[in-house]
Amino acid sequence: MSFLRLSGLLLVLATLAGCETVSGFFEMGDEDNPRQPAELVDIEEQLDVRKLWSTGIGDGQGDGLYKLQPIIDGDVIYAAAAEGEVRAIDRKKGSTLWRQELDIPLSGGVGLYEDSLFLGGSDGLVMRLDAKTGETLWTSEVSGEVLAAPQGNGRVVVAQTYDGRLYGFDYESGERMWRYNSSLPVLTIRGTSTPIIDGGVVYAGFATGRVLAFDVMDGTVRWEARVAIPQGRSEIERIVDVDGTMALMGTELYVASYQGRIAALDTRTGRKIWQRNVSSFYGVSQGFGNVYITEETGTITAFLRNGQGVRWEQPALAWRGLSKPVPVSSYLAVEDFEGYLHLLSQVDGEFLARIRPDKEGARADMLADGTVLYVYTNGGKLIAYDIRSRN
Incomplete structure (x- = not known):
């Protein structure tokens, strides 16, 4: 690994651990x-x-x-830990339905399709598990860490690696079917977006600032869209990773990049329906006719889904290392680097409540179902909260 590549990795680790940005790393400690x-x-x-x-x-x-991201399937929530523990949990009671201790350190998951779970290993492995028992059905090798949940559709399992590759594996056997290689910049954010499979297409974002649509069966590129263009003299200024969760709604794909833009893409052609300048690596979500994003600065912004502007902005949590905003009922939940969970109105961004589930914070995207919010903290606590108005 080159010095620049190693330095970039260290910079991003510092970014995610605290509340600084990559570009602001060298100012840390300045009062x-x-x-x-x-x-x-x-x-x-x-x-x-x-x-x-x-x-x-x-x-x-x-x-x-x-x-590592939990996932809900009916009355069950599946979660995994870095040391290799995988659990199926009763979503209403919190009781354990089954537990498996894998001998593989985990770095990406949990993906789900019908009766199967998908996990990625930090040693360059992709796994398919039986969702009813946790039994490992197959394991396949890839070229690097899998930092997001692999996805499946009953025919193919797709996994993205930190070194810029996207793989397609046979669903039943785990045999590799295809591989796409993306060029990797000198410096990147530590992480990847989570691929999305929709019908016969898989969408994936890369560290080049591009989003590509592939034929899920053979990896053929159907279209390519540039969300961000590297600018500036230094390699740090030119980081334009598409990280965090993308959001799919009908024929529109919402995606954001670091030091780039948030954009709505037409999934049929890759055409940009609308775009706005932002810098984010937290991912996007949607609700109430809005597209929500946490910007690098800590400002939470609700863009009108039709691209006609901004409905509201909430800057009061500046530089607090916020998570991706997650709609729950009529509210919006974000967690900061000190472990505070903030609940805002989806209508106008007003603060409505604040609690502190865990001092260690939560990098994983929160999950919501009805009035219940699930928080998976960095320290391994999975907590369910019921959220209701006092009125």
Whole structure:
């Protein structure tokens, strides 16, 4: 690994661990640093946030600063820990349905399709498990860490690696069917977006600032869209990774890049329906006719889904290392680097409640179902909260 590549990795690790940006790394420790996290102010609590249950999942995200993501399927929630523990949990009670201890350190997951789970290993492995028992059905090798959940559709399992490759594996056997190689910049954010399979197409974002659509069966590129263009003299200024979760709604794909743009893409052609300048690596979500994003600065922005502008902005959590905004009921949930969970109105961005599930924070995207919010903390706590208005 070159010095620049190693330096880039260290810079991004520092970014994700705290609340600094890559570009602001060298200013850390400066008392006049404009990227100093905003102080929290008192708010009027307008919601009842009730803990339903809590359970521990191994070592959580471990020491690799991973983002292992739980997933819901009916009355079951599946979760995995970096040390190799995988669990199926009753979503309503929090009780364990089954537990497996894999001898493989995990870095990406959990993907789900019908009766199967998909996981990625930090040693360059992709696995398919039986969702009813946790039994490993097959394991295949890839060229590097899998930092996002592999995806499947009953015919193919798709996995993306940190070194810029996208793989397609036979669903039943795990045999490699195809591979796509993307050029890798000198410096990148530590992470990848999660591929999305829709029908016969898989969508994936890369560190080049591009989003590509592939034929899921043979890896043929159907279209390519540039979300961001590298600019600036230094390699740090030219980082334009498409990281975080993309959001698919009908024939529109919403995606954001670091030091680039948020864009709505037509999934049939890759044409940009609309775009706005932003810098983010947290991922996007949608609800109430809005597309939500946490910007690098910590500002939470609700863009009108039709591209006609901004509905509201909430800058009060500046530089607090926020998670991806997640709609839950009529509210919007974000967690900061100190472990505070903030609940805002989807209508106008007003703060409605604040709790602190865990001091270690939560890099994994939160999950929501109805009025219930699930938080998987970095330390391995999986917590269910019921959220309702006091009125």
